[in-house]
Amino acid sequence: MKINEDIVSEIKKAFESDYGLRLTDKQTKEATGSLVDFFYLLWKFDREDKEKLIKMKNFKNEPESL
Numbered sequence: 001m002k003i004n005e006d007i008v009s010e011i012k013k014a015f016e017s018d019y020g021l022r023l024t025d026k027q028t029k030e031a032t033g034s035l036v037d038f039f040y041l042l043w044k045f046d047r048e049d050k051e052k053l054i055k056m057k058n059f060k061n062e063p064e065s066l
Helices: 005-019 025-061
Strands: none
16 A cells, blocks of 8 residues: 555654654654554454444344244
8 A cells, every 4th residue: 555655754743743753764654554554454343343233133124934
């Protein structure tokens, strides 16, 4: 995944101002990529949970068959 250079620059500034850490461009890109991957996984798990919930609700609403 290509990461926008403006975002990398902002994250680099945030690490320095918030934590006093001076990261290299490579370190910042890796940290940004990890953060994006983490939120992607959270979104994916949430979507899967919602799909399972919909299936469970649909299953409960089906009439019982003999």
